[in-house]
Amino acid sequence: KAGVTQTPRYLIKTRGQQVTLSCSPISGHRSVSWYQQTPGQGLQFLFEYFSETQRNKGNFPGRFSGRQFSNSRSEMNVSTLELGDSALYLCASSLDGQAPSPLHFGNGTRLTVT
Amino acid sequence: AQKITQTQPGMFVQEKEAVTLDCTYDTSDPSYGLFWYKQPSSGEMIFLIYQGSYDQQNATEGRYSLNFQKARKSANLVISASQLGDSAMYFCAMREGGDYKLSFGAGTTVTVRA
Numbered sequence: 001k002a003g004v005t006q007t008p009r010y011l012i013k014t015r016g017q018q019v020t021l022s023c024s025p026i027s028g029h030r031s032v033s034w035y036q037q038t039p040g041q042g043l044q045f046l047f048e049y050f051s052e053t054q055r056n057k058g059n060f061p062g063r064f065s066g067r068q069f070s071n072s073r074s075e076m077n078v079s080t081l082e083l084g085d086s087a088l089y090l091c092a093s094s095l096d097g098q099a100p101s102p103l104h105f106g107n108g109t110r111l112t113v114t
Numbered sequence: 115a116q117k118i119t120q121t122q123p124g125m126f127v128q129e130k131e132a133v134t135l136d137c138t139y140d141t142s143d144p145s146y147g148l149f150w151y152k153q154p155s156s157g158e159m160i161f162l163i164y165q166g167s168y169d170q171q172n173a174t175e176g177r178y179s180l181n182f183q184k185a186r187k188s189a190n191l192v193i194s195a196s197q198l199g200d201s202a203m204y205f206c207a208m209r210e211g212g213d214y215k216l217s218f219g220a221g222t223t224v225t226v227r228a
Contacts, residue, residue, distance in 0.1 A: 031214070033214065033215065033216075035216075035218075042218060042219075042220050042221065043205065043207075043216075043218040045215040045216065045217070048214040048215060050214070055214050056213065056214040056215050058215065088157055090157075090159060092159070097214040098209070098212075098214065099145075099146070099147030099164075099166060099209045100147055100164050100166055102149055102161040102164055103149075103159075103161065103216060104161060105151075105158060105159035105160075105161075106158070107156065107157055107158045108157045108158070110157070
């Protein structure tokens, strides 16, 4: 079974630009969630989607948005990039998003904003 | 308030020895799940082990075992017979009740010495 696939692996953008990250979950998984990982703040929850509906959102500004498609694939978008948005963005999928279903993570997209 | 506390920023362990990684959590929800993840330098988060709040027995998965002390709100990970490939960052995480997100600790870096 293929794992969670995130594209691209690396991105370099300039302040003010926008970026879209993509995530393909494990086949059969309907929940997709996104996390931001930085050295200073650690792993922080961005949002979670299930059957194209956002069920939970973390404490991030409105510049961070996401969506999920009918095939469970998900995208997240960051508009008006700031230097502080430089981070590893991790996507995770699970069967239903609830314990005990573990989250299975992708390799992440490393975003650098200059 | 911090939901997950990992007090050991870094640890060294000799190959073939056991190592215990500490994790304490804070929740008032009687239903929760605790997870441990491993993150090698490549960035991928690898699910290791899960413990539910209502589970009577400590979880075990191969060389990984979870020392779950509910009254003390601790969920320590024990890695037996350490291998060089165990060198990585280890994260403790919790999902509460009907929540869809994981709250992560700051992580513990483990370095296995030959």
